[in-house]
Amino acid sequence: MELGEPITSIKGIGPRRAEALGKLGLFSLRDLLYFAPREYQDFSAATPICAAAHGALAALHVLLVSEPKHVHIRRGMEITTVRALGFGADPADKAAQVSLVWYNQPYRARSLATGQEWYATGRMDRSRGAKLVNPSLHAELPGIVPVYPLVQGLSQKVMRDAVSAALAAAEGRIEETLPAALRVQYGLLPLAEALRALHAPQDIPSLKAARDRLAFEDMLLFSLMLSMLRRERLARPGPVFRTEGVLLRFLKLLPFAPTGAQMRSMQEISREMSNGHQMNRLLQGDVGSGKTAVALFAMYAAAESGFQSVLMAPTEILAQQHFAAAQSIFGARACLLLGGMKKKERDAAYAAIRSGEALAVIGTHALLSEGVTFHNLGAVIADEQHRFGVRQRAAIGAKGESPHTLIMSATPIPRTLSLILYGDLDVSVLDELPPGRKPVTTRCVPRAKRKAMYAFVEQQVHAGRQAYVVCPLVEQSESLEGVMSVNELFAELEKTLHVRVGLLHGKMAAAKKEETARAFRAGEIDVLVSTTVIEVGVDVKNATVMVIENADRFGLAQLHQLRGRVGRGSEESFCFLLSEAGSEAAHERLMTLTETNDGFAIAEKDLMMRGPGEFLGQRQHGLSELAAAKLAGDMTALNNARAAADALVAENSVEGAPLLARARALLASRGGEIAPN
Template identity: 45%
Template sequence: MDFAALAPTLQSRLAKLGINRAFDLVLHLPLRYEDETQLLPIADALMGTSVLVEGEVQTLDVMFRPKKQLVARVADASGMLVVRLINYYPNQAAQLAVGKRVRLYGEIRRGFWGDEMVHPKIKSVGDGAALSEALTPVYPTTAGMNQAAIAKLIGKALRECRLSDTLPAAMLADYGLPAFADSVQLLHAPTPDIPNVLLQHRTHPAWRRLKFDELLAQQLSLRMARAARREKNAPVIAADGRLAAQLVASLPFALTRAQNRVLLDIARDLKTPHPMQRLLQGDVGSGKTIVAAIAACHAIECGYQVALLAPTEILAEQHYRKLSSWLAPLGIKVVWLAGSLKAKDKRAAIEDAALGTAPLVVGTHAIFQQQVEFKNLGLVIVDEQHRFGVAQRLALRAKGSSPHQLMMSATPIPRTLAMSFYADLDVSVIDELPPGRTPIVTKLISDARRDEVIARIAAKVMEGRQVYWVCPLIEESEALQLQTAVDAHAQLSEELQGVAVGLLHGRMKPDEKAAVMAEFIANRIQVLVATTVIEVGVDVANASLMVIEHAERMGLAQLHQLRGRVGRGAHASLCVLLYSGPLGDTAKARLRVIFENTDGFVIAQEDLRIRGPGELAGVRQSGVPMLRFADLEADADLVEAAREAAEGLLANDLPATIAHLDRWLPGREALLRV
């Protein structure tokens, strides 16, 4: 099939469906199926179930009340059925001309004029016309592309594309998988004897074959990316640990066993001549920043520069302040680079990076800018790495000669997600919190008890503590009817007389945000009303109460991140989740999970189940191919199998590896994780 020969308009419509080549049509599988293999007499057709009936059109009328519509009566030997089309085309009226014999597929229900089908599928037939032998597929489609058109294209692709297996027969036998050609042919046209539950739940062997192939392609691509990185040269950073030891000795706290274990992983990686690509994951408050600082000391001690990148100016500036407080006493100059800097300060920071007089540069995406150069970049640290796109991370890597990369995430990653989307990375986990952290008590409180919550805030402030009040929106939304940060700030300012109430949201200018945050850190603001801009990284030990409005609207990971902004000091901490009823089942389940659990891994597993892998892992931005067919929770056994199979295929059958990747991920090499 010559895909390039298709009309440009048609190609454009297909591209909206993710179809950019002929073989993509083969992999464009049905959403569901309609059973047009069995013809029922009109009188025997069940109400509320989609059925196929056949009859002769007895009457055809255009009705004008309550609105213009086409009404036909179709009869067979057993009874009569009304067909009603509220919006119709001339060709449909022609199909329903009196005396025509038609087949109707749809749901029968009680109507004003009797039993009726509203907008059924209509097909003109002759007496004794053959029935379909397979279920009728219903495909995902787009504007300007009807089911008949896309089914015709898919049929042509199935006839003309090469469907032979890319995988060795022995591998298929080992995992009990059917042939690829048999699988796709069956899924596009299953016979009616196949239980519908196997098709709809995607548990039929044909579905499992396609899921396995998809997961295998992902595993192969990520492993090949990992192997390609090992071919690159990176600086060998073999520090004796003198600088790191000075930093640790100056700290007012001891490192945990988990932090020390992770630091050994990082030190070992830095000594290798190929780029480290390590993901450091740890729950909120587990102490990832000090680990990053010690890793930076190793690089700086050996004469290399370090760049630390954060997704927001608030988080980047906080890293700058904390790292400066730790490293400046050791004689290490830390510079701050962000878009909000004055031109003079920005030029100075860029000059320090270029001359190497700043061993550590902390900043936001401003570090990506072309004019920013490093004299000797050896280590890149990316905080909340899933918030950066592949192009940004490539741009930063280009600043040095394949520097080592340490990526940090406070979103714990479920095992199946790590095996799938992070298969090309080395993963280290900080799985314990520093001693002395007080547990955070979580309470679910109805918005109707708002006055009680405000009274609790007043009491906390009297004790000398500080409070966050988090709102999900900045401005009024008629659709959601949510309380806004601006309104909440006004209300709390009025009700908490004598208390300094600050306001922080994403639409403020960077210098305004920095000023408000500085006031809060200095305890000159006691209550900070903010949007979820404070979700990541803000660290104020004196803040011991957080109120989250409309918690039912937020995802689990976001709620867990926000909750982690308190409980960072020695004071007992409380997180109040304010909700507005009535709650739906999903909202109830989400709030129950966050109320009952403080373990980030349990919460992340539930988040994976509710939201899916794309959002949780940030893979929509990262460039890692998304999964269309496999479900990481339901198909965990296939993830394991694909992981095992990828290792064997790469080691023993390179031609099959290349053929499989060409089928599933053609031209996607640039999208591999960097």
């Protein structure tokens, strides 16, 4: 049987079962073989009944000491119970006694009898005596049992039987996909052995070896695709900017001295824009690290060589702030284009862009419309990368002849993961804050101190400052008890605080949002109650307090972003995190923010505590869950895969040719992008 054969060719899988498996993306024998369990239950050793903790999974070696008792409680509820004793234990030892209980499994009563010996596996419940709930019974220890993701119509038994049948059908037909020398160099299992151990591991070391082998191959293919993309890009010509003396002239226009990190980044951009190749660079910076100044330099360099540049912002608020900054450099040759503009304004902007009169163009998604035609586009800058997909960037890039591209991301990404997310780009990192910036004092505030904290907010306002109050919901949710909505909080603070309170959230009309943001910037609102719409773009130097209600509902990276809205002036600033989450892990997460203002350190901590999912979710990276999970705590595997990929591309050997062909085919299937939108 070929691995590409449909799933219905496997014994025991008919049309109905195949339909359910199809919902998990499983259509062929190969799909089933590579379908990784989400977790494993280790029943490779028996646990004494007295040692099985409440709530823990256990394998108990037992002797049945009663006939099964079957009780019909009510319609839809039947219970079957049998008493058991630890095998070989003293019948008088109460600590060695356990009840085996099944709900709605009446057939159990027909198959059980006193004197039978079993290994019972399941979860121990000690709430009322010792009992194992809905246990599975085995003649011998089942070992390490895989647990698969499921959909309606499938059970774990059905999935395990289907995978076992697939392994049997594929016996002797699984062709090795990695060169022997590579496997020896990195100590990797043969593919057939790895797939068998993935689904039926003999022990924990063999399971780890299987997952490592499969994750390595996935990372190797990914690294090969990145390597191909990079080589392709370096071979692609880009506009040649004349950058000699441009940086010095630009610096004279700035009202401040740049940080060392800003200077380094501008020099990197300057070199790349003048070398004849298309620049594709990620500018990664912590909150308030000065990315806008670096972006303006890229636009200035374009203008000095007679090219237009465009900066795409994710929100109108942020676009207007960038436009104000651009006007200080480009004067009347800066142009703003927003979706909400009147036709007359929009047509005037179109004409200025088309004629080349507009040198620095700033806008939102409106820039992607068909009416926008550039005279001579040389540089594209996208702010907040994960809000602009690959296709949007490609659409704006297509309006010029291979323009240079700079992507700005304000979400610090762990250095370990930036290789995965942006391995096809060159990366500039702004890891210094401008001088004079004071760290934001951050505190976790217990519910009992909430009233005193809001009194402090009031004091700050009376001293001439402003404050943000953020909460996770726009409207009340029945499913999230104790989580206040932004509307409820606004109503409460309007009554209790003797200050001017404003409301801002994503469901408001665009004009109302802009008017509220303007009023807050102008100092006409003292306390702005908001959802996370203020995460990007509301820049008010007079705001010194950030209050975050139900802070446990946000990721660390997002909390750090929100905190970055304050501390932009010279005054001392504060961030207060309110949370009713009782778990130690949630409290530890929030305490991280009280210990550091370094976004990169916070991102590393988030990665360690929550895994790579949140970061990888910002870009559809194409890595399997196996590889992504492997990366959470082991970057050696990635470095090995990258080294192997570089060697394969450089050698271009006969042994490596099939892998290179697979990587090219994968890249082609994604339209030449690692991250299809």
